[in-house]
Amino acid sequence: MAMNTNPPNTPPWQQDGEEDRMHGDGELLPCGRSLASLWEEWDDGDARSDPHVAECPHCTAALGRLSALQDFVGRATDDGTGAADGAGESIASRTESVTARVMDVVRLELRPGLTLPLGEPEEDSWIVEAAVAKVLRRAAETLPGVRAGSCRVRPVADDHVGAGGPLPDMPLHRPVDVHVELAVSMSWAMPELARQVRGRMMAAADEAVGLDVRTIDVSVIDLLDEEAVDAVAGGESERGARW
Amino acid sequence: MVSRRDMAARLAQEAAAAARGTDGVAFLRPGLGDVVRGAARLAPPTGGVRVRYEADGAHWRIGIQLVAAQDHRAVDVTRAVRAAVESAAHAVLVEAVAGQEGSVPAAEDGCHVSVSVTITGVA
Numbered sequence: 001m002a003m004n005t006n007p008p009n010t011p012p013w014q015q016d017g018e019e020d021r022m023h024g025d026g027e028l029l030p031c032g033r034s035l036a037s038l039w040e041e042w043d044d045g046d047a048r049s050d051p052h053v054a055e056c057p058h059c060t061a062a063l064g065r066l067s068a069l070q071d072f073v074g075r076a077t078d079d080g081t082g083a084a085d086g087a088g089e090s091i092a093s094r095t096e097s098v099t100a101r102v103m104d105v106v107r108l109e110l111r112p113g114l115t116l117p118l119g120e121p122e123e124d125s126w127i128v129e130a131a132v133a134k135v136l137r138r139a140a141e142t143l144p145g146v147r148a149g150s151c152r153v154r155p156v157a158d159d160h161v162g163a164g165g166p167l168p169d170m171p172l173h174r175p176v177d178v179h180v181e182l183a184v185s186m187s188w189a190m191p192e193l194a195r196q197v198r199g200r201m202m203a204a205a206d207e208a209v210g211l212d213v214r215t216i217d218v219s220v221i222d223l224l225d226e227e228a229v230d231a232v233a234g235g236e237s238e239r240g241a242r243w
Numbered sequence: 244m245v246s247r248r249d250m251a252a253r254l255a256q257e258a259a260a261a262a263r264g265t266d267g268v269a270f271l272r273p274g275l276g277d278v279v280r281g282a283a284r285l286a287p288p289t290g291g292v293r294v295r296y297e298a299d300g301a302h303w304r305i306g307i308q309l310v311a312a313q314d315h316r317a318v319d320v321t322r323a324v325r326a327a328v329e330s331a332a333h334a335v336l337v338e339a340v341a342g343q344e345g346s347v348p349a350a351e352d353g354c355h356v357s358v359s360v361t362i363t364g365v366a
Contacts, residue, residue, distance in 0.1 A: 101366075115361055118318040125321035127362040131311075135365055208365075210318025 029058040038062055116153060118210055121173040129153050132209055136178060139204035140197050145185025145224060152179045156214050175214035178205075183222035194218045245339050251294040253335050254305060258358075259292045261331035262307050265324045267315030269366040272308040301354040305332060310364040321360040332356045 028034055033052070038059055041050060053059040116132060118125040129152070137148035155174050178201065184193055198216045205213045263271055271291030293306040305328060311320045333356060 118321055118362075123322070123325070124357065124359040125318060125325070125362075126360070127317055127321075128364070131317075131362055131364050135313075135317075208313070208316060210316050 029056075029062060031056045031058045033059055035062060039066060042066060114154075116155065116176060116211065117173045127209065127211070132176075132205070132211060135204055135208050136180065136201045139200040139208075140180060140182065142200055143193075143196055145188060146193070146197065147183040147224060149181040149183065149221065150179075151181070153177075153211075154179075175212040177214055178216045179219070180216065181219045181221045183224050184220050185224045190220065193220070247296055250335075250339060251296065253339070254303060254332055255292045255294045257331040257335050258294070258305050258307065258328045261327040262292070262309060262324050262360075265320070265327045267312050267320035267323060269310045269312045269364075272310060272363045303332065303336070303354065303356045304359070305356060306359045306361070308361045308363050310366050311362050313365050317362050317365065321362060324360050325358045328358045328360075329356055332358070 029038070031052075033056070038053070041053070042063060053063070114129040115126040116129055118127050132153045133151040136153070137151050140146055140148040153176050156177050180197070180201070182193075182197065197218050201216055202213055205211045259271060262268060291308045295304045295306075296302070297304060307324060307328060309320075309324065311317050336354060336356070
């Protein structure tokens, strides 16, 4: 627990602390307002007309975060979680996918890992491998009957750069090699699968990221049975494009 | 007199605001994680921004970590953020030196700013 270094008789809402304080029913903002009641006001549409909120930096910052979260959740539920046949997903499964997406982002934020260069060396722009992997996996899963597992993205090794000329000074500024593992429906013919997966992932690497991919190594490590195939609901699944 | 620490704080604040306002930026890291953990008591937030001064070369280094929006091209987002943050940082440095004698070098002393942008996630 954090040490209480506040002078005696300091009201709780004026105290400094390392952790968020729990007081009574819920967390208090430094101005004394409870976060829960602020959110309730927001829900009721009253927050903007509350004079305290308008002037309070803590409340406005908290509302900013809430609205950002709402935007994120709104987008997550709007895009591509519906079944193509219009049957409508259950609330439970939509909540699940939103939760999964939120946890995805939170997880990535906690564990950045390897960073890959974007753009030119002098640009000093980077992206973590996990973020690229997520984009590429999602691209592969736009194909019907395809589930992507592990996806590794690494700068090409020295001895494979070949006739591309001398390597730049910064060792990581070079193209990347991608290794992806897939589980696929039995109706896929392997050469066609590999061709399509590579195509989707290369396009995503270029259009969604801006990363130079040299090779994509595709390994099929598992087969999906027919029930699993029907359950694979990628955002842009092409139903009916069965091979 | 503007102390180095004050300058760093101002730069962090303006850099965070500039980055957050850039099109294609979902959150500054730890952004969404902080929302979920309810760290709304901090205002204004500079999570995701690091500022360092290198006396050798009078060099302010600003590092930004952010989560990009998924419908934007990642490399383009980093470029837009860099431009916005560089501009905001220069404004801070110029303003600090205008009419003030500071102990910390600013734009007039040939001090320069470099901005590193890392995308830690795509929302």
